[in-house]
Amino acid sequence: MEDILNPPRVRIRRRGADKHPLILKAARELVAQSGFREAQMTVIADAAGIAIGTLYRYFPSKTELMVEVVKSTAQREVDVVAGIAMRDGSACEKLGAAAWTFASRALRGRRLAHALVAEPVEPEVEAVRLTYHRALSRVFKTIIEQGVENHEFPTQNAAASADCIVGCLFEGLVAPLSNGAADASTSLSSHAASIITFCLRGVAGRMLTFPPMPAG
């Protein structure tokens, strides 16, 4: 399981409850709702039920907070997808399952997924998001490498293929979400199937059709 986070920094010593996760939750929800730009510090503090001054005891700047938001959210996504990669089964199955898992989570989440993929702001946050992309890519890379060893897949630049899969999923699933329209997720899920089919072919180098899975 990938760990995006650097060793967790020393936190403020506190008497009562640790407000760290509380703040992070509030911030994440606000970002999920309306993006980084709209998530102002005052609003986040309000949502967390604490004073703005208190928020600044836990996070020294908005940048830092947003970095944490991206880190933690991304980590969760990577963990889930990575969980799939650990299961038994052929590389092909795992690849399909992992992609589908990512896709179905992105189809919910919408705004948040978009924020993680395409809504940057500051270089520092951008850097973390890149880390997320790479972490996700690494999960796929691992599966591909297994498949190459198995001879399920032909020899290939596994890292590049993994990047491509991530790109396909982002472009295919997240970008269309950025127009606020609440598209019928049915059509999106068949679209997702086409995307994943493409990815499987790209990796396997032969005709494979991805059978859509029950949402999960």
Add this chain to the structure above:
Amino acid sequence: MEDILNPPRVRIRRRGADKHPLILKAARELVAQSGFREAQMTVIADAAGIAIGTLYRYFPSKTELMVEVVKSTAQREVDVVAGIAMRDGSACEKLGAAAWTFASRALRGRRLAHALVAEPVEPEVEAVRLTYHRALSRVFKTIIEQGVENHEFPTQNAAASADCIVGCLFEGLVAPLSNGAADASTSLSSHAASIITFCLRGVAGRMLTFPPMPAG
């Protein structure tokens, strides 16, 4: 050839050169250098060597200016790639050439490409950027459809495949550029070859290796 732009608005003229392209150039360069966020109106005016009031004679708001920046830049990219798609040759060759063209142009461009692909901004600008993605995708879709007719490629959801190609190129080429580091472009161009290979396999459903082209 795609035309993203609406019919061009009537411009100011007389006395001195038309400042429209001058401003657009300055704005584009600033965006290319440091992204939308840093491109403030005052700075753009300075860079263009004009007063802020003059800037506002040509563009009624920052949003409008940024929309033009994205439109014009994106249009140029789409045009170039679309130009490739018009040439003679097999669908496979054209697909490779178009992808390679996009890739090699993105390898220069760096920050600008990133801005066109993944930076934040306002909904209005975002909408235009999405148009760019779709326009690029349509170019690839056209090639794929030709290939399917030719029986070069198997039957497939051409739109989804085209989106995937765009996603692969963005994720594979643009995202890595976003860290300011001046990566060795050699390694990037071999990376690009891997990416394109993946795309070709995804479309063709069989083993194809993309032979890197002479930079152009």
Add this chain to the structure above:
Amino acid sequence: MEDILNPPRVRIRRRGADKHPLILKAARELVAQSGFREAQMTVIADAAGIAIGTLYRYFPSKTELMVEVVKSTAQREVDVVAGIAMRDGSACEKLGAAAWTFASRALRGRRLAHALVAEPVEPEVEAVRLTYHRALSRVFKTIIEQGVENHEFPTQNAAASADCIVGCLFEGLVAPLSNGAADASTSLSSHAASIITFCLRGVAGRMLTFPPMPAG
């Protein structure tokens, strides 16, 4: 006939048509339409069909132009009302007729009347408007003085009474116009009759009812 204007200043020597009245007309119409604030120099120049630079050859500043607008417009109003005061008839009749004339002109004109009465801006323009108020007042004062000489009216401070009449007309007729609503002018004209009745009583010191006149 009152002359509000100071001796007309030396104007620019010109070859072709004198653009002075042209500009004044355009400015007056714009002020009448949307007030001083909205009457920007560029817009006035456009409306007059001349260049902004030319406008500035005739009027050295917006303030000066607005002063002229108020002066000329007010002069016209004063002239019309003064014309009534010159006619034959009892002071009482003339007073009623003059008031009614002012009122009926104000009921058209709307925005312009408001601008002349209540929409000031700069001290310089304000000063001119005050002059207008005083000039109008002087017309009424003349009528009242005649009436006092005639013994139609009791001895009184004619200047103060005249100011009051002006005040009644402004407050009673112009102020209600400031809400953009296009009130039924029927109800306004009966309102006007009540206003004028009040004025006549105030001057005459006995019961007089003003019989509304045919609009003119």
Add this chain to the structure above:
Amino acid sequence: MEDILNPPRVRIRRRGADKHPLILKAARELVAQSGFREAQMTVIADAAGIAIGTLYRYFPSKTELMVEVVKSTAQREVDVVAGIAMRDGSACEKLGAAAWTFASRALRGRRLAHALVAEPVEPEVEAVRLTYHRALSRVFKTIIEQGVENHEFPTQNAAASADCIVGCLFEGLVAPLSNGAADASTSLSSHAASIITFCLRGVAGRMLTFPPMPAG
């Protein structure tokens, strides 16, 4: 007693004095000194001894602040005049007293009174000012109606008469103040007496002379 204000909004509190009245006072003084035009947010903040950001914590926009300035000032004036209308005495006495009270307060106040009566500004502020005129008029209307019931005054359009009184007071007292000149208030107060005499005659329809009161 008229109440122009809507229910007062929830205010900021805690730590330090409530800055609401402080700001309002500063703004009122600036308007009184130089009118709405000169009352810029930065200047108001400076005058109140606070930062511009603080100003915006209390008033969301300049318009809102100006509305409050007009509302609160006007309310005070209306309250004082209305207080007179509640006293015992004949309608005639009350009418004279109310008018005199208004007049004597306007003779101080100068610029501020002018701002409340005749300065420009935005539609939103204008609307509030109109409310002030109407509220003042309503006070006089009440007195007149009492007088009509008493048979002190003849039957008449009480609303129109009340508007006239307001108009007389504004035109007779406020307008002359608008030229910055510090007129001898002695002459003004005898002028005021003439104005009020006119009003009484207008309402009563017979000869009444208003005996100037001791200033209050």
Add this chain to the structure above:
DNA sequence: TATGAATGAGACTTCATTCAT
């Protein structure tokens, strides 16, 4: 003399961050 593009001071507003209580 006419033109109108260019100018730039100045107005309003936002929001991350600080610090006295």
Add this chain to the structure above:
DNA sequence: AATGAATGAAGTCTCATTCAT
């Protein structure tokens, strides 16, 4: 430790006025 009022730099946009052609 918590609070939240206060701060003010920074950004966008307007419009009267100037001046080169």
